[in-house]
Each structure stands twice: as C-alpha cells, then as structure tokens.
Amino acid sequence: MTSPSQILVILYAYLRLSRDSDGSASIDTQRSAYESWMDGSEFQRWLAELGVTRDQVEVREYVDAGVSGARPLELRKDMRRLMHDVEQSRRLDRAGVIRRMMIGWKLDRYARSVSEFLRLTAWGEAHAVRVATTDNTINTSTPTGRMVAVVLAALAEWERDLIKDRISDGHATRRAQGRWGAGRAPFGYRIVRRDGAAYLEVDPEQAQKVCAGVSELIAGGTVASTARTVGLSEPQWRRLLKAPTLRGQRNHKGSLVLAADGVTPVQFAEPVISAAELLAVRQRMLNLATGVDRAPRQETPRCAEMSTCYRCAGRLNGGTSDKGVPLYRCKAGHVTIYQETLNGRVEEEFLKVYGRFAEVDIHLEGGNDLSAEMVEAQEQAARIGAQMATAGPLMLTTYEEMSANLEAAYAALLAAHDPEVREVETPTGRTMGDAWAASDEAGKTRLLRSMGLRVVLHPKACTDRLDIDWVREDPEADAAEEAAEQAV
Structure with a gap:
C-alpha cells in the first residue's frame, strides 16, 4: 500500500488565449486565478483526502497563446505537449504514486464545442487525470461533475454559435447597406464615417x-x-x-x-x-x-517574323555565325543567311515597289463602344431570370417591371452602340521612301509588316535564294495600288 509520504501530485495548469489583446482573459489573469485556487478549499480538500501537503505538489504550466478554443486538442501545441507528458508520466509511474489533475481558468479555456470537451474528459478518465476549473464549476472526478461539465460545454458551444451568427448577420447587413465592414480600405479608396458607420x-x-x-x-x-x-x-x-x-x-x-x-x-x-x-x-x-x-523581343531581327524556311515553313530566328556575324537561321538548321544580305534585298524590293507612293497617316475616327455596358445589362438580365424562375406571384410582378425597364435600357444601348472604328487616311506629305529613310529599326519593321512582306529562304544551291512577296490583307488598298500603277 502506498503511504501518503510517497505520493506526488502533478497539477497540469492549462492556459489558453485566443487573442493577445484579450485583457479580460489574459495569461496573467489565468495564472493568478489558478495560483489563488490552489490555496482555496476545493483543492485543499482534495489534498487532505490524499493525505499529502502542498510541498508534494508539482505544478507544470502549458500556454497556448493565440489559439482558438474551437481548434481540435491535438492541433494546439501546448495542449498536445500536456497530453504527451501525462501519458509518459503514467507509463513511468509503475509504483502508482502519482496523482494528476488538470486545471483551467474556465470551461471555455479547454474547448468551445461539446465534442472536443467530451474527448478531453474521456482522455482524462483513460489516463487517471481529473479535469477541473478555478471557478469550481467543473470537476470530472464525480458523475455529477461530469454531467455538469457536459451541460456547460453545450452552453459554451451554443454561445459561440450565437456569437458567430450575430457577427455573420452584422456583416451581411453592412454589405446590404453598402457599408464597409472591417479592415483596410482597398487601394483607390479611403474609409470615412457617416452617421456612426464606416x-x-x-x-x-x-x-x-x-x-x-x-x-x-x-x-x-x-x-x-x-x-x-x-x-x-x-x-x-x-x-x-x-x-x-x-x-x-x-x-x-x-x-x-x-x-x-x-x-x-x-x-x-x-x-x-x-x-x-x-x-x-x-x-x-x-x-x-x-x-x-x-x-516581340528587342533582339528580333527586322524581317524575322515575316520570313520562313522553304523546307519546314518555320519562322527564321536571329543568330550569329562562328565569327559573330548576325544571321537569319531556320530553327531546324535547314538554311541560314546573313542578316545584311536579306535585309538589303528586302529594302531594295520595298523601295522599288512602294518607294514612290505617298505615305498616309492612318488614324481612327468614330466608334461608340458600349459593349461593356451591354455586358453588364446582360449579366443583370441573367440575375433577373434566375429570380423569376423561383419567384411567387407577389414578387413576379416586380421582376417583370425590372425586366421591362432593363429591356428598354438595353434597346437604348443597342441603338447607340457603334463599335466599328473607321480608319481615316491623311497624306503626310512625304513618300514611303522618305518614311523608310526616316524610320528606326522598329519603324522599318512596322512598314514592312503593314505592306504584308513574306520572304521564303531557299538553300545556297539556288540561283536566287529569296522569294519576296507582298501579301496585302486589304482588297480596297490593293485595288487602289493597281489603279495607281496603271495610271503611271
């Protein structure tokens, strides 16, 4: 039989705080509470039943700061450590001289759901650990105490759900009223207070x-x-x-x-x-x-995107020879040519075909694009349709009126919608040859692209390695060019 002098009491003090700023339930408040409780009658009565003194009590403190009570026990760092220490001490206590008690400030420090608290009490029974609170409302050493604990845990869970519902309802009300809920304002806006609201x-x-x-x-x-x-x-x-x-x-x-x-x-x-x-x-x-x-990348050669390989029809890329001379190169390695050679030949053809034509400045006129407003109206129409599908007779009239108003607004948008943008050509007073001479590398690339340049590079064995063509995508412009050429 174990004598009282051999008994060691281990008091596992569990302290938890959801937010660091929660002054009413601060860690210091909880620590003071369990230290005062140790001098109180409830704890002293238990020690007397065991026949031990205060000197035989070892206090071990476990603190979970910034941890919600709704979080599972095993996911709280210090609660997990506490449970491990209890289990390890029980394994090592082969003589059965250790008595264990877990103390918390109030029930909600342990858990805020009935299921988690029941798990804790079941674990305590399995490892001979009493679970108690400093306000003496919880003591799982008796059937009555366990019943009271379950009832209080259910009330704590109910209270937490009520708080969550109130917060959710408050957020929903603020959103419906166009008020700002909480947090920093999004970029582009600032928070102002009117009538006591944000x-x-x-x-x-x-x-x-x-x-x-x-x-x-x-x-x-x-x-x-x-x-x-x-x-x-x-x-x-x-x-x-x-x-x-x-x-x-x-x-x-x-x-x-x-x-x-x-x-x-x-x-x-x-x-x-x-x-x-x-x-x-x-x-x-x-x-x-x-x-x-x-x-396109800046290092792309002038005619690269308009030039292809005769064999694989792949676009020519830039590159350099072993001596560092810039090249056009087929990606598959079928053909290569010096950039200077291809560029020079293309320039010669461009000036010969287009050099004498007048350069025109193309700018956009007209165009009343209301597509964005029409998309918003279509989205609203879809929402009205969804509501009408489930609406009763009372609300159906309201949605029909909204639908009629939206139809009228959409018809007005449709009538004013003129998305076609017209190109207007204005002579610049210089020729295409003058424009070529005044352009930088990027400008020359744009001129060649606007004229529809297409180059096919053939192998070195061919007499003429370059097929150069101008493929215009504007039939009216092509017809105008043909008329101009016939008039010359």
Whole structure:
C-alpha cells in the first residue's frame, strides 16, 4: 500500500488565449486565478483526502497563446505537449504514486464545442487525470461533475454559435447597406464615417495613380510595368484589376454582392474607372496571358517574323555565325543567311515597289463602344431570370417591371452602340521612301509588316535564294495600288 509520504501530485495548469489583446482573459489573469485556487478549499480538500501537503505538489504550466478554443486538442501545441507528458508520466509511474489533475481558468479555456470537451474528459478518465476549473464549476472526478461539465460545454458551444451568427448577420447587413465592414480600405479608396458607420469614398491621389496605370495598360503596357506606376506589387495590382472593386462593387465568397432583389449590385462607393475601361483592361490581360498581344523581343531581327524556311515553313530566328556575324537561321538548321544580305534585298524590293507612293497617316475616327455596358445589362438580365424562375406571384410582378425597364435600357444601348472604328487616311506629305529613310529599326519593321512582306529562304544551291512577296490583307488598298500603277 502506498503511504501518503510517497505520493506526488502533478497539477497540469492549462492556459489558453485566443487573442493577445484579450485583457479580460489574459495569461496573467489565468495564472493568478489558478495560483489563488490552489490555496482555496476545493483543492485543499482534495489534498487532505490524499493525505499529502502542498510541498508534494508539482505544478507544470502549458500556454497556448493565440489559439482558438474551437481548434481540435491535438492541433494546439501546448495542449498536445500536456497530453504527451501525462501519458509518459503514467507509463513511468509503475509504483502508482502519482496523482494528476488538470486545471483551467474556465470551461471555455479547454474547448468551445461539446465534442472536443467530451474527448478531453474521456482522455482524462483513460489516463487517471481529473479535469477541473478555478471557478469550481467543473470537476470530472464525480458523475455529477461530469454531467455538469457536459451541460456547460453545450452552453459554451451554443454561445459561440450565437456569437458567430450575430457577427455573420452584422456583416451581411453592412454589405446590404453598402457599408464597409472591417479592415483596410482597398487601394483607390479611403474609409470615412457617416452617421456612426464606416463607408468608402474615392481617394483622389490613389485613384489618379489607378487611372494612370489603367491607361498605360490599355495603351500596350504590361501588368508588371503598370504596377510600378500605381505603386503596388504585381500580385496586388493583378488582384485589384480582376475584382469588381474599382467599379465601386465587392465580391463576397466569390460572388458579386447584390441587393435584396438578388439582381442589382450593391454600390459601396463611386467607381474609379468606367465599365469600358475595366473590360478593356481584362481583355488586355487576357491577350498578355495568351501571348496574343505580347511584344516581340528587342533582339528580333527586322524581317524575322515575316520570313520562313522553304523546307519546314518555320519562322527564321536571329543568330550569329562562328565569327559573330548576325544571321537569319531556320530553327531546324535547314538554311541560314546573313542578316545584311536579306535585309538589303528586302529594302531594295520595298523601295522599288512602294518607294514612290505617298505615305498616309492612318488614324481612327468614330466608334461608340458600349459593349461593356451591354455586358453588364446582360449579366443583370441573367440575375433577373434566375429570380423569376423561383419567384411567387407577389414578387413576379416586380421582376417583370425590372425586366421591362432593363429591356428598354438595353434597346437604348443597342441603338447607340457603334463599335466599328473607321480608319481615316491623311497624306503626310512625304513618300514611303522618305518614311523608310526616316524610320528606326522598329519603324522599318512596322512598314514592312503593314505592306504584308513574306520572304521564303531557299538553300545556297539556288540561283536566287529569296522569294519576296507582298501579301496585302486589304482588297480596297490593293485595288487602289493597281489603279495607281496603271495610271503611271
């Protein structure tokens, strides 16, 4: 039989805090509570039953800071360490001289769900560990104590669910009213308070940067380069452009936040950019992602993208000979030619065919592109249709009125929509030969591309290695050229 003098009591003090700023349940508060509890009657009565003194008590403290009570026991670092230490001490206690108790401030420090607390008490029974709280509401050493613990755990879980529901309802109400919930304002906006609530309004300085970045991107820039203009990282800028934020709207859980009618987007603030600009930006990003609008590398030779190999029809790339002389080279290695030779021959042909023609400046006129507004109207029509499919007789009339108004608005958009952009040619007063002489390397490439240059390179054995042709894609321009040639 074990004598009281041989008994060792181990008190496992478990302290948990969800947030470091929670002053009402701070770690120091919990520590003071269990130290005071050790001097109280409940703990002293238990020691008296064992026949031991306070000197035979060893306190081991375990702290989980910044850990939610809803988190499973095994996923809390110090709770996992506590459970391991208990199991190890029980294995080593072959003489059966150790008595164990786990103490926490209140029940919710252990767990905020009934299932997790039941798991803890079952584990405690399996390893001969009493589970108690400093307010003496929990003591699993008796059947009554275990019953009270389960009831209180259920109440704690119910309270947590109520808090979650209140928070969710509050967020939903703020979203429906176009109010800002919490956190920093998105770039381009700032938080203002009206009538005791938070709202968003356009930040003029940030909005100016956004508009500059959007204009550069639409004009041919890249996401990376325009991100520097705006002052954001590339991922931040990309996320902002993909979201409806710059239109003064918001997504929630991947879906656009809508008003109570389930159709109209909630407007949280004034738009920073127009619907047409947002559509153009997204099309530009799509083109960059698919390579449609990707700029050629600077080192690409003048005629590379317009020249092919006779054998494999592959495009000629740039390269150099063993002596460092620039070449055009078939990727498969079938043919090569000096860049100077091919460029010189192409220049000669260009000046011979087009050099005497007048250069014209082509600019765009007209065009009233309302496609972005029409897309938004179509999306709203889809939302109305979805609501009408399940609406009762009372709401059906409302949705029918909304549908009629939307049809009228869409008809007006359709009538004003004129997406065709007309090219207007204005003579510059110089010839194509003059334009060639005044152009840099990139300009000469553009001139050759506009005239539809096509070059096929043949092997060295051929008398004439270069087939040069001009394939224009504008029949009207071709007809005008033919008429001009016949008139000469």
